[in-house]
Structure formats: structure tokens, C-alpha cells
Amino acid sequence: MLFDNPTLFNVLLVQALAAALLFLALSGWRSGPATRWAQACMGANALGWLLIEASANQPELARGLQTLAMVAFSAGLSALWWALQLWLLRRRGLWLMAAAPLLLGLGYGIHFHDSVSFRLAWSQAWLGLQCLMLTLSLSLPRPPQELHPDMSATAAELQPSSVSLRWRALLLSAIVPIGLICLLRAALTAAGLQDASGLANLHLTGAANSLLGLTVHWSLTAGLLGLVLAWRGEAEAELARLAQTDSLTGLADARAFAARSVALISMARRHQEPLALVLLDLDHLKAINASHGNEGGDRALALFGSCIQAQMRLGDLAGRIGPEEFGVLMARCDAQGPEALDARLRTALAQRAPAELGFELAYSGGWAKLRHGDRDIEDLKRRAETALYEAKRGGRARLQAEPGLQD
Incomplete structure (x- = not known):
């Protein structure tokens, strides 16, 4: 069954914008640093799809708009990774996630006209790698030393994620399919088993593009629900901390x-x-x-x-x-x-x-x-x-x- 891909991705843009605005409206401007990184993730994702749609309507600006779109998608994944560092405690990979948007954008922009196969494989591989990093952050248990009873009380209290797996499962269900699709598209393009031009133009008819669009629709829904639950846990933990903190000094009461x-x-x-x-x-x-x-x-x-x-x-x-x-x-x-x-x-x-x-x-x-x-x-x-x-x-x-x- 083939879908009308132009309509599918136009609806996807509306969904991405709505998800970003809804999450911002629910969590508010005065949220904790982890939630602000999550807001940046949703905003960057919406910006990426907005730029993709703009490039389809303005072919003369396609190189710049699509390059910025890829950078926005990559930056959104990096922002989510930083949010997880605050919710789940730190993992390795800081420099990789920080450099990914820049490296992806440089390779994509430089080879935009030289090789469609290279820029598509390059961008999809980077996005897939970032999804893999996020998957590891969400699925790996906390290090044993961070569960030690005499650790900093504040650090322990501000990790609602450590005792609730619901939002982590939702985020995993959002990120894993996207990561697999990106890595599959990169492998097919690099091996020459799929027409790169057909995959690069998302509005063209094709089962691969339809599958990507449907996967992103699901990921936006599951991701929004997961981030809302994570933000709620963070807010509840902060209220619990404030209830046990001396307001004048910030120390435990x-x-x-x-x-x-x-x-x-x-x-x-x-x-x-x-x-x-x-x-x-x-x-x-x-x-x-x-x-x-x-x-x-x-x-x-x-x-x-x-x-x-x-x-x-x-x-x-x-x-x-x-x-x-x-x-x-x-x-x-x-x-x-x-x-x-x-x-x-x-x-x-x-x-x-x-x-x-x-x-x-x-x-x-x-x-x-x-x-x-x-x-x-x-x-x-x-x-x-x-x-x-x-x-x-x-x-x-x-x-x-x-x-x-x-x-």
C-alpha cells in the first residue's frame, strides 16, 4: 500500500509544530535545565521539517535549506541526549554528540551537488549513530556508584527517571525505529541497492519514503508522551526536594x-x-x-x-x-x-x-x-x-x- 507522500509529509510538518508547541505550553518557560533541552529537541525537530518543506517549494535554495534541515534534526537529537544526561546521570559521548550537527552539516552541504548518494548516506549514518547513542543512554542501568546511599542527596532526588521506566520505554519506542530506518537508508544508499535520488526527495512516491513518514509520525507521538512524563517526574521531584529544603539556606531541613x-x-x-x-x-x-x-x-x-x-x-x-x-x-x-x-x-x-x-x-x-x-x-x-x-x-x-x- 503506497501513501500520498506529499500529503503525508505535510501532515508530518503540522504534527511536528503542534508537538513542539504543546510540550512548551505544558512544561512552561521556567522549567529545569533538562526540560529546556527537551524543549530545544522538539523545536529543532519542528524546524527541520519546516525547512524540508520549504526546500521542496524553493528548489533554488534547496542546498542551504536542506543542509540546515539536517543540522536541525541532528541538533535535536543532541539536545535530547543532553536532557538525558540530566535525567539519567552522565554517559560517555559528549564530544560525539556535540560535534555531530557540525560534521553532518559540513559533509551534507559540501557534497550536495557532487554526490546524492554520499550526502544521503552521510546524513542518515550520522542520524542513526546519534539514535544509537540515545538508545544506549535510555537502556543502560545507572552506574552502581551512583546508587550508593551516601551520594549527594540532591543528585539522587533529581533523577525521577531512575525509578520510573515508563517514559524511558516511550522514548525508546520513538528513537529505535527512527535509528533503524536511518541506518537502513544509509546502508542501501552506500551499497547502491536503492536509488539515492528517490530516497533524497521525500515527496516522490515510494514505499521507503512512506515507511519513513509513518515511522516519524509514530515517533513524534511516542516521543511527546515520553517527554511529558519525564518533565512531570522532574517537576514532582523538584517539589519534593523543595518540601525538604530550608528555604533560606538551601540545605536540608x-x-x-x-x-x-x-x-x-x-x-x-x-x-x-x-x-x-x-x-x-x-x-x-x-x-x-x-x-x-x-x-x-x-x-x-x-x-x-x-x-x-x-x-x-x-x-x-x-x-x-x-x-x-x-x-x-x-x-x-x-x-x-x-x-x-x-x-x-x-x-x-x-x-x-x-x-x-x-x-x-x-x-x-x-x-x-x-x-x-x-x-x-x-x-x-x-x-x-x-x-x-x-x-x-x-x-x-x-x-x-x-x-x-x-x-
Whole structure:
């Protein structure tokens, strides 16, 4: 059964434009970076089909318009790959996906009039290779180290894709057929088994072109549904993160800190690794509020939280667990760990506070290490608070270890 290919591809253009506009309308302008890359993918795809149709109506501009169309299709696949890096964590292939649109466009444009067979095989092979890269990104499991319980909590929470396979399956069903069609067209053209001129002009009657058009129709539908589900997962994960985040500092709030500490404590006990809790309390916050107003106090707390986040190690957990009290749970931490964090933090505060606040900041700290009889974070916290009170009684602006701690 042969289809009216001009009509088929005209309808395809309308579908591509509608899909891009619908996804933009649903996800909005103020989306996360992954969704913005997905929006770019849909927009580039629609632009590609628009340029293909324009080249059919303006033969004198065919070289430039078709070359730009191929670059747009390739750029759309690269944009989708970048979206997957944010939704599924990073894969190899950055330079390949970044260079693909440029290399495809150069080869296609330079040989546009020289060899129809070469430019068609060249462009279809590149598009097929990019689809293969996307297929691998969607189908490969996350690396084991990225599933480790003591990884950065934010990185884990912002990967809704890791627990839902529905949108990944939809995207695979959209990308795999397109990739296979592109590679098949490239192979047939390169081997001389198919007339390149017939394949290059999509409006010509032919089963191969009709199959391509129908496949793209399906891929646009499945791809749109997959991206909508991925965006929804990203939005829900971001709302969940915000619900567990202190709005002033961006750190975990007290409830989230306690919940996430369970995994770190369990891991430390399972592998018999040291773990320490450091409590930090801004000195003289009431005096800061009196001198600089509540806004000045909030700015001081926000800066302190920013310094903690910048100076803590990857894999540690930090949170604002009281009005002016912060906690850092340090995994695989020996006795020198809290002291090293304290030194980095005081240096950072000394550099940033006068420049950003106009006054200096100091804090007191106390820390305790995980012991065999500790039931949960509260047992650890009680001893760290005792050390913190000792630091305050000893003159403030110092770090104190828990009583009786043996290094």
C-alpha cells in the first residue's frame, strides 16, 4: 500500500509544530535545565521539517535549506541526549554528540551537488549513530556508584527517571525505529541497492519514503508522551526536594536531615566505617539582628549555609536543624575530619563575610563520633550538643570534641 507522500509529509510538518508547541505550553518557560533541552529537541525537530518543506517549494535554495534541515534534526537529537544526561546521570559521548550537527552539516552541504548518494548516506549514518547513542543512554542501568546511599542527596532526588521506566520505554519506542530506518537508508544508499535520488526527495512516491513518514509520525507521538512524563517526574521531584529544603539556606531541613542520616549511619555500621556529626552554631546572632535587623541576620545565616555547602566533602550531609544551628554528618571520617572542615569553614567565612555582609561572622562547633550503642542520629546529636555547649562556655568561636572522646 503506497501513501500520498506529499500529503503525508505535510501532515508530518503540522504534527511536528503542534508537538513542539504543546510540550512548551505544558512544561512552561521556567522549567529545569533538562526540560529546556527537551524543549530545544522538539523545536529543532519542528524546524527541520519546516525547512524540508520549504526546500521542496524553493528548489533554488534547496542546498542551504536542506543542509540546515539536517543540522536541525541532528541538533535535536543532541539536545535530547543532553536532557538525558540530566535525567539519567552522565554517559560517555559528549564530544560525539556535540560535534555531530557540525560534521553532518559540513559533509551534507559540501557534497550536495557532487554526490546524492554520499550526502544521503552521510546524513542518515550520522542520524542513526546519534539514535544509537540515545538508545544506549535510555537502556543502560545507572552506574552502581551512583546508587550508593551516601551520594549527594540532591543528585539522587533529581533523577525521577531512575525509578520510573515508563517514559524511558516511550522514548525508546520513538528513537529505535527512527535509528533503524536511518541506518537502513544509509546502508542501501552506500551499497547502491536503492536509488539515492528517490530516497533524497521525500515527496516522490515510494514505499521507503512512506515507511519513513509513518515511522516519524509514530515517533513524534511516542516521543511527546515520553517527554511529558519525564518533565512531570522532574517537576514532582523538584517539589519534593523543595518540601525538604530550608528555604533560606538551601540545605536540608531538620526532618530531611534526620531521614537521610539513616542511610549514612546504616552504611557506616555495615562497613564498620567511622562517622562523625558536627554541630555548628552562629555566635551572637541576636546581636547581629539587633545591629543589622532581621534581614541582616537572615543574610548571615544564608551565607553561613552557603559556606558549609561549599566546604563540606562530596558524600557528606548538611542541614539546618535549628534556627541558628547547622549539622554536618561526615561519612568515612576520622578524628581529623571535623577539624579540617572547621579550618576550611573559618577561612571561607573570614574571606566572604566582610565582603558580602559588611561585618565578620564567627561560630561555635561541637562534634561527636558514631559509637556502637547509638540507636539513631539523636544519640549522636546529644553528645555533639554537649560538645557545642562546652565550646560556647569556653569562649565561643572554637570547635570542641565530645567529652571523653578517644582518638
